[in-house]
Amino acid sequence: MRFPTDVLAVLTDPRTVISGDLVRVPFELDRVVYEQLNTVLKEMGGRWDGRKAVRAHVFPHRIEEDFRQFLTAGEYPTRYEQGWFPTPHQLVMQVCDLAGICAGMTVLEPSAGAGALTAELARRGGVVDSVELDANRAALLRKQGDSRRVIAGDFLSLDPLDYAEGFDRIVMNPPFTGGLDHIRHAIGFMKDDGILVSVMSAGLMWWSDKASAEFRAAVEEVGGEIEPLPEGSFAAVGTDARTCLVYVPGYAGGPLRTHDWLQRQPKQLDLFDMVA
Ligand SMILES: C[S@@+](CC[C@H](N)C(=O)[O-])C[C@H]1O[C@@H](n2cnc3c(N)ncnc32)[C@H](O)[C@@H]1O
Structure with a gap:
């Protein structure tokens, strides 16, 4: 709003x-x-x-840091909006710590909002690429200047193989609706030895649909974790949504399709050349 x-x-x-x-x-x-x-x-x-x-x-709750963002963006989140709930400052720090951001790492923020995460990622020396659907917030990200590149558009329509290399880290807080689709798509941008950390609706811990169940099993298989965040983690930005933190560590040959996995697949064209 x-x-x-x-x-x-x-x-x-x-x-x-x-x-x-x-x-x-x-x-x-x-x-x-x-x-x-x-x-x-x-x-x-x-x-x-x-x-x-x-x-x-x-x-x-403390509001100082969050107000800084809202006032820069000229807007504030309400629960009726298209899913813009900026990550509160304390959680930003927790997410960046868990992702182990170091200087020079390439980092993708696929639903970057007004840059709550990108600001801290860049401060820690990450080389950040951002994607944001909302044109106003994408413009703001450009103005903020902490991303190497800002793509204004739908992350789910980006093709990982348009990127020559995967990212060292994926750090994200996607829209709560459809968040799992965002996470699964984001794994396609991650290097085999990368790490993905995402905030997500707490429902992911118990939803019984096939996609959620398979994802939980895959995360467990690669040694990842899905942990609940304390109630009220997003109270500072106006929602009582229950959330969890998803941690997917690097692995090779696991059940999730990383960028390297996608690159290893034979291309249709190559197969055709071999037959010809
Ligand atoms: C929960 S907010 C989080 C924003 C930011 N990641 C943060 O931590 O402050 C989700 C953001 O995703 C954006 N978004 C929603 N669908 C998207 C899509 N398909 N592609 C890229 N961004 C999207 C929304 O506009 C919103 O700014």
Whole structure:
């Protein structure tokens, strides 16, 4: 949801305090603008605390880092949107630690949103390629400048074999709906000795459909893990969705189709040449 212009102006005013778990506006606001601001902050999970010592909108969690992203993007997530729930800062750090990002590694972020993960990946020295469906957020990623390349488009329609080499790391928080399709497709971009770390809907741990069951078995076979994240991991960005963390380590010849696996397959054309 885009911030109304007047609300964005108030929230980016240098006098406004966005710190810890609160937003405080220490100057007079026009009544209409105040109502708009109040509505937006409530939609984001804030609550007005009128006590003299507080006089601020207070959130049930730290909001500083996340607000930085929302204000740069000019929009904030609501549960009704097309799946933009930026990874909260603490989880960004956990995901990047688990992926073991080191300087010079190539990293793919296939649904990069407004760059919550790409910023930290680049800060750790990763050479990041990003994909994002939403044109506004893709433009923002370009402006942010921490990706070597930004592709504005549908990740699921990219062909891994258009890339000469796979990536050392895949780090992702795909849309919660259809997230498994994103993860399985992303494995096609990973080197045999790569690592994939993804946030995912917690349902992946118990869904009984064939694709989910096969994926869980394959992850176990290659020594990966699917672990629940604590409840409220995404509260900071306005959703109580339950989530888990998927870790798929490098392997060769396993049941999941990495980039190297795809490259090893004989091409139709080569077979034809051999027969001719
Ligand atoms: C849950 S958000 C996470 C954003 C970012 N990965 C982060 O961690 O902050 C998912 C993002 O995926 C994007 N998205 C949805 N479908 C996509 C697709 N088919 N290809 C690329 N991006 C997609 C959405 O626009 C949204 O920005």
